[in-house]
Amino acid sequence: MAKIRLNVYFDPDLFDQLEATATSRRVPMTHIVEAALASFLTPDEADQREAALVRRLDRMMRxxxxxxxxxxxxxxxxxxxxxFWLSAIPPVQDDLREAAMAQGKERYTGFVENLARRLAKGSTLAKELSRNVKGDAADTAGGI
Structure with a gap:
């Protein structure tokens, strides 16, 4: 494979280190510079782990x-x-208190059953509101 010639300038101390290393290892300076450049341009495992960690942290943050x-x-x-409940519910008379408490208990039981059904279906207020907002935006955009 043909090589491309590149003229570069080195700091004198760095060039002396390169020359000494090439001499002691008995390899051309070109091989050392190529290896160093390839190492610098190739992401190492630490960089790849850091990038994966950053992506994971971004997902967790969202x-x-x-x-x-x-x-x-x-x-x-x-x-x-x-x-709403505090402003809409009138005080209960003493003679109706037991009936009101029984009705409250019945309503609470119904509330808990309804909540359990919604959670089992995966239906949540946040999803419902999100759908309503998206639907309203689509209706508004379609009507323009």
Missing amino acids: AIERFERDQEITGEALALFIR
């Missing part, structure tokens, strides 16, 4: 950001529900 967003949605939904 997952954490999604988790934080979902937690924020959950907290906000709960806060809105509590505000």
Whole structure:
């Protein structure tokens, strides 16, 4: 294979080291320079591991950001529900308290069953909201 000639300039101390190494190992300086350049241009295992680690950390960071967003949605939904519930539910008279507690227990049981069904299906408020927002954006874009 034909080689391409390249003229380069070395620091005198570096050239002296190159010349001494070539002499002591009895190899041409060209071989040493080629090997050093090939080593420099070829990513080593440490670079490959670092790149893989950076990619993995990026994926983990995106997952954490999604988790934080979902937690924020959950907290906000709960806060809105509590505000609505506290403002909409009138106080219960003493003579109706037992009936109200029984009805509350029944509603709570229904709530837990509904929650279990949604979680088993993989349906979450965050996914639902995401679908609604995407659907609204598509409707808006289609109507323009």
